[in-house]
Amino acid sequence: MNNFFLLFFLYFGIFTNAQSKSDSGNYPPAPGYNKSYPSPYDKKKTSDPVAPPEAIVGKMDLKDVFTQADQPAEFPGSYNGFRKKIIENFNRKGYDGTEKPFSAMIYLIIDQKGLISDIYIAGPESHFNQSLKEAIKKIDTPWKPAVHEQKEVKFLMQIPLKLYFD
Numbered sequence: 142m143n144n145f146f147l148l149f150f151l152y153f154g155i156f157t158n159a160q161s162k163s164d165s166g167n168y169p170p171a172p173g174y175n176k177s178y179p180s181p182y183d184k185k186k187t188s189d190p191v192a193p194p195e196a197i198v199g200k201m202d203l204k205d206v207f208t209q210a211d212q213p214a215e216f217p218g219s220y221n222g223f224r225k226k227i228i229e230n231f232n233r234k235g236y237d238g239t240e241k242p243f244s245a246m247i248y249l250i251i252d253q254k255g256l257i258s259d260i261y262i263a264g265p266e267s268h269f270n271q272s273l274k275e276a277i278k279k280i281d282t283p284w285k286p287a288v289h290e291q292k293e294v295k296f297l298m299q300i301p302l303k304l305y306f307d
Contacts, residue, residue, distance in 0.1 A: 193297055196263045197248050206250055206297050210289040214251040214296045217282060224302065230276040236269075236306040243269045244303040247277070253293040255283035273302070 193201075193208055216223040236243070245264030252258040260277055262270040287296030 194248070194299065196246070197261050197297075201248060201250060201259045201261050201297075203250075203297070206295045207287060207289055208297050210287040210294060210296055211291075212288040214255070214287040214298060215285040217285070220300060223280075223300065226280045226282065227273065227276050227302070228304070230279040231304075232272055232275070233306060236272075236304075239306050242303050242305045244301070245270055245273055247273070247298075247300040247302055249277070249298040249300070251284045251286060251296045251298060253286050253295060255286045257284070258295070 193203055193206070197203070218225070243264070243266055245262050245266075248261040248263065249257050250259040257277065257280075260274050262273050264270045264273075286293040288294070
């Protein structure tokens, strides 16, 4: 019986030691493998810089402005609340009765205090863009500032807008 246990442990001991040896370093890398690719399992840093849209470069003061943050700036009542405020303040003179929709992309910089510090409107109709800018300037409700790494930061907002005038 003792010989049985001795042979049993000896037999399985050889197999367990044989499996501890690794020869994974002897194989060439797979075709197309490049160690410089980032691992998809690495956590992406939110502080990685993201370039602002080309439409506003040189047209807005983008110094110390974040395009991504841990918590983006928020308007009380969300985007829809902001759009309602724009419509309330918009001077409709000259637009009522037009059948075509007017669209624009609104770029806002919200500062650390929640105030709009810069506005740029990108759209095909310059008169509409100017009227839209004036309507936004009349909004005095402060935003909730963006937060990045537990600090309030300047943040770039992009808001698409399409208005129909009946």
